[in-house]
Amino acid sequence: MIPSTIEWIDNKVKMIDQTILPHKLEFLEFTNYRDVATAIKVMNIRGAPAIGVAAAMGMALATIEYKGLPKSEFLKKMEEAAERIRSTRPTASNLFWAIDRIWKIVSSYPDNPSNLSELVIEEAKLMAQEDVNVNKNIGKNGATLLEDGDVVLTHCNAGSLATVQYGTALAPVRTAIEDGKNISVIADETRPRLQGARLTAYELQYDKIPVKVISDTSSGLIMRLGKINKVIVGTDRVTSDAVFNKIGTYLVALAAKDNNIPFYVAAPTSTLSLHETVDDVKIEQRDSLEVSNILGKVQIIPDGVECLNYAFDITPFRLVTGIITEDGVFSPEDLLKKYK
Numbered sequence: 001m002i003p004s005t006i007e008w009i010d011n012k013v014k015m016i017d018q019t020i021l022p023h024k025l026e027f028l029e030f031t032n033y034r035d036v037a038t039a040i041k042v043m044n045i046r047g048a049p050a051i052g053v054a055a056a057m058g059m060a061l062a063t064i065e066y067k068g069l070p071k072s073e074f075l076k077k078m079e080e081a082a083e084r085i086r087s088t089r090p091t092a093s094n095l096f097w098a099i100d101r102i103w104k105i106v107s108s109y110p111d112n113p114s115n116l117s118e119l120v121i122e123e124a125k126l127m128a129q130e131d132v133n134v135n136k137n138i139g140k141n142g143a144t145l146l147e148d149g150d151v152v153l154t155h156c157n158a159g160s161l162a163t164v165q166y167g168t169a170l171a172p173v174r175t176a177i178e179d180g181k182n183i184s185v186i187a188d189e190t191r192p193r194l195q196g197a198r199l200t201a202y203e204l205q206y207d208k209i210p211v212k213v214i215s216d217t218s219s220g221l222i223m224r225l226g227k228i229n230k231v232i233v234g235t236d237r238v239t240s241d242a243v244f245n246k247i248g249t250y251l252v253a254l255a256a257k258d259n260n261i262p263f264y265v266a267a268p269t270s271t272l273s274l275h276e277t278v279d280d281v282k283i284e285q286r287d288s289l290e291v292s293n294i295l296g297k298v299q300i301i302p303d304g305v306e307c308l309n310y311a312f313d314i315t316p317f318r319l320v321t322g323i324i325t326e327d328g329v330f331s332p333e334d335l336l337k338k339y340k
Helices: 034-042 047-065 072-084 092-109 115-143 172-177 195-206 216-224 249-258 330-337
Strands: 006-009 012-016 027-030 151-154 182-187 212-214 229-233 244-246 263-266 312-316 322-325 328-330
Touching: 006 047, 012 047, 012 072, 027 034, 027 312, 034 047, 034 072, 034 328, 047 072, 047 092, 047 115, 072 092, 092 229, 115 172, 115 263, 115 322, 115 328, 182 195, 182 216, 195 212, 212 216, 216 249, 229 249, 249 263, 249 312, 322 330, 328 330
Parallel strands: 151 182, 151 229, 182 212, 229 263, 263 322
Antiparallel strands: 006 012, 012 027, 244 312, 322 328
């Protein structure tokens, strides 16, 4: 399997640099939280579960940097670190969930900050291992939905590269194949950053799982032609009425509904934000250059033409067949009953 996306090694954060995939598999190492925050913002690391763990490890680096300070000053500096990391990506729930989880330890610890650092480091490492365990349980639950011979459409990358390892939306595919089923994947390219073409295709090919890539505009036709059996996507946040995932997911869900194809969302409980509605969520807008240029290299838009670049969209529950968590597969209504 492709190496872990992010690890804590010798008081350093080591992560795959996803901006240069699929051409190179290289790793970055960071020793301060500011560089981790930048890595999240510029998408050296991306995917809701992965950036959650990155946020926790960034906070752990901050405790090392500030552990020699008196407690009041230590807490002030840690608040600054938390705010810096929070500001990197506004839509994914995991980012805020991870910081809040670390902050409970930081704010409640009564003794010397130098002793606190080890506790935070261990918590961040625990969160990384929990992510792998959660993903494997999502895989087990979601694999029951797949039949031998199924072709699964996915949008963006919710595989191993979007998590610490194993993936969310691709976890059921992996588990079904491990169970002996013949499963293949069709990946939308996912403009403008092409996470499907660059990352999903890369990791599936790396792990010898059959995959084909299509343009985003092809998915409706491919469904109509009967070449798709199931759709499984990931999510960055689930509110009480909708799923937030990479831009273009809504159109995939509409096409799936029109063609009577089941549309599933793989959602670790860390992405659930069921006290919110769609009106509470800020949708990230990124640099227009991501749209006007292909991977920052070739300009395809005339000079002076404005581009809009929303990073996520909103898929209402009415289009969702089921939501796969580490605890089982739920209809949107049953999800609210269980977790809200």
